[in-house]
Amino acid sequence: MKNKILVTGGTGNTGGHVIKNLLDKDIPVRALVRKIDDRSAALSALGVEIVEGDLTDLDSVSAAMKDIQSAFFVYTIREPGILDATAYFAQAAFENQVEAIVNLSQFGANRNVKSHAAQNHWIAERIFDRAPVPVTHLRPTLFAEWFMYQAMIIKSESKYYLPFGDAKFAPIATEDIGRVAAAVLANPGSHAGQRYDLFGPKILGMAEIAEIFTEVLGRSVSYVPIDTETFVGILKKFMNANPYFIQHVTSLGQDLKDGREAGMNNLVEELTGEKPLAMADYIHKNKIAFA
Template sequence: MAADLPDLAVTGSTSGLGGIVARELAGAGFAQRLLVRDPSRAPDLEQAATAVCSYGDAEAARSALEGVRVLFMVSAAEAEDRLQQHFAFVDAAAAAGVEHVVYTSFYGAAPDATFTLARDHYATEERIRASGMDYTFLRDNFYLDFLPLMTDDQGVIRGPAGDGVFSGVAREDIARSAVAVLRDPAIHKGKTYRLTGPEELSMARAAEIISEGTGRNVSFQAETVEEAYASRAPYNAPQWQLDAWVSTYTAMAAGEMAGISLDVHGLTGQDPISLAEFLTRPVL
């Protein structure tokens, strides 16, 4: 029975962010229930049990969440129906009696956010609020981890970001912040944390730092919105995905990823990692 498993549940343990959180919790001696789609991929951790479900399968999710008090919910992989998956999972958590959800949201979450996926994060937050469960929202800025992967074959990052800035945060800092909340969730009920790095960066400056830190010749080329859609057309991606890609940059141009928060330090007691420092760190 799922109710016999640990009452702290962690999603995403087979991927980057959730995997770091699960390992950190295990290292700190916490028992946890790893919610996975494929149990063969679950990490082998001390005091960790597994339960099988997916976000979109409400019946399996409700069964897997039976007896859970605190749930760490990593946002699902980008998909056209991601919001429907989130709603099904949140509803299943509430039906299973989960008391507190810690959700990884996005820094600019709002119903009218420029970044299209930030609207989905806001809607997910609202669904959690309306569920009656306690909540803590971790609103993460743009992941520093993604930046080096955004270059094309010529080492160019292209997009309509203009001179806008973002306050990119390392996935490692998000994970450490999540662990801090999960270690003592009661004091974080009803809180929303804005997780940023220690600096505001334009894409042009980020490209310079990546060049300096890696020895690669990386540059930023500003595009118009029309040019951005045209340059991404060869990928034959669905419209929702193109909109998400392009609006990542237009959200920066609009100032919706700017601003530095002290919440990473407040939660972890450590300064957040800068882009230059991130480039020197081993992959977790």
């Protein structure tokens, strides 16, 4: 009987949390990684089977699916290629009689959204929906990890710079997304065909988040709203961002201002039995990065 679960993105934040939670449930895991390195070696040391391959290569994805019960799909928001990868993943799952797929999409995925990456996530959902393998879509709002992009600036200047105006959203930590994904992968039957919008525990404005940073770090931290052009310069300087990612982030800024990312529910707690991590707790757990 097949009981192993395939996890993509295992050396990243979300995939790593999916793997941790599956291992905590004593479920065997295979991780598909782009390259063998220290991060994959760390997973191997935990008992994870490592397979090297590329989501944009059908043969390597199909090989990774052999004898797999269910599979977690995540594709980086920083690079194009998600539509090819989605089609290959769905086909490989069908060829190998995989029983269920959990797809990490995003709350902002929409037919008419300005971001090409968010629109591609919406199209990817439709590709999976038309595939013969049952799928569950996880659609989180913006990650709490967004503030990690400016951790060095927060540490050195006690400020963070974003073109989001006074946008409000409920930041969700990747560890909570990982717990949800693992719960669905472990028992996918009742979740087949569902779309779960996932949020953190509280809707916060940019200034409110700065106040939380101030309280946790014990020094004044402020939010500096900036224009899109200035933000693009920051992305290029600190993240070496490519045009695809820049287009996504700058479009997302307008969506946030328009309220498209605002929302709340209790799904994380309902699906996992635990409340999602509060922003203060997230900052405290990662205090070394910001302090």
